Each structure stands twice: as structure tokens, then as C-alpha cells.
Amino acid sequence: MIQGIEHSAIASPDPAALAQWYVDTLGFVINYRGSTAFFVKAPDGSMIEIIPAEGARGPGTLKSPGLRHLALTVTDFENAYATLKRKNVTFLGEPQESKGNKVVFFTDPDGNILHLLQRATPLP
Numbered sequence: 683m684i685q686g687i688e689h690s691a692i693a694s695p696d697p698a699a700l701a702q703w704y705v706d707t708l709g710f711v712i713n714y715r716g717s718t719a720f721f722v723k724a725p726d727g728s729m730i731e732i733i734p735a736e737g738a739r740g741p742g743t744l745k746s747p748g749l750r751h752l753a754l755t756v757t758d759f760e761n762a763y764a765t766l767k768r769k770n771v772t773f774l775g776e777p778q779e780s781k782g783n784k785v786v787f788f789t790d791p792d793g794n795i796l797h798l799l800q801r802a803t804p805l806p
Contacts (some may be wrong), residue, residue: 689729
């Protein structure tokens, strides 16, 4: 039986540089280095595999077909947002709050869309 999602993958023109950005900017660790791929792990154990890209990048809007963003949970939204601002992260807008949930979208250096998320109440 399926237990959950171990990791998702991002294809990058420079996997080593992107993996290091996740370490330096988001506090992940590189927990596996292959000959061409890297696995970066978040403090909660979730992982992203970063592999070499082939070909041109398609459109990267929030509504383009395919995987659109990775949501990163935080317990102190304001502090996490301020830290990313100090690290010159590119935000796609201002933070929003709705029903106690706080979100803000941003991109990694390759243009992949991420967002910070602090929920007032976790989803069931």
C-alpha cells in the first residue's frame, strides 16, 4: 500500500548550484549526492531530488499545466518571510492572510515556484 510521497524532483540546468541554494536559503541539507543528481532534505524529512535538465523550460505560471508549486510549512511566518527577504529571494507578490492561513509565493533561482505556508489549523 502507498505510504506517502518520499520526494519530488526538479530538473535544473545546474543541479549542484540549485541544491546549494536550497541549503543556503531554505535550511535544507544535501543528504545524497549521485553522479549527476542531488537529494536535499528539509528539517521535517521531506526531500527534493534535483536532476540535470534537458531542453528548454516551459511556461512557469501558477496556472500552467503540471506541478505548479511546492508549499513549505513554517511555524513563524513573519520570521521566515523576513529571513528570505534578507536573502534577496524573488517574491511573486506580497504575503496574504485568509482565515488565519498565511502564504507568500516566491521562486528559486531556476524559476520554480515555492510558497511559505502557515496554517491556523492543519488540514485533516
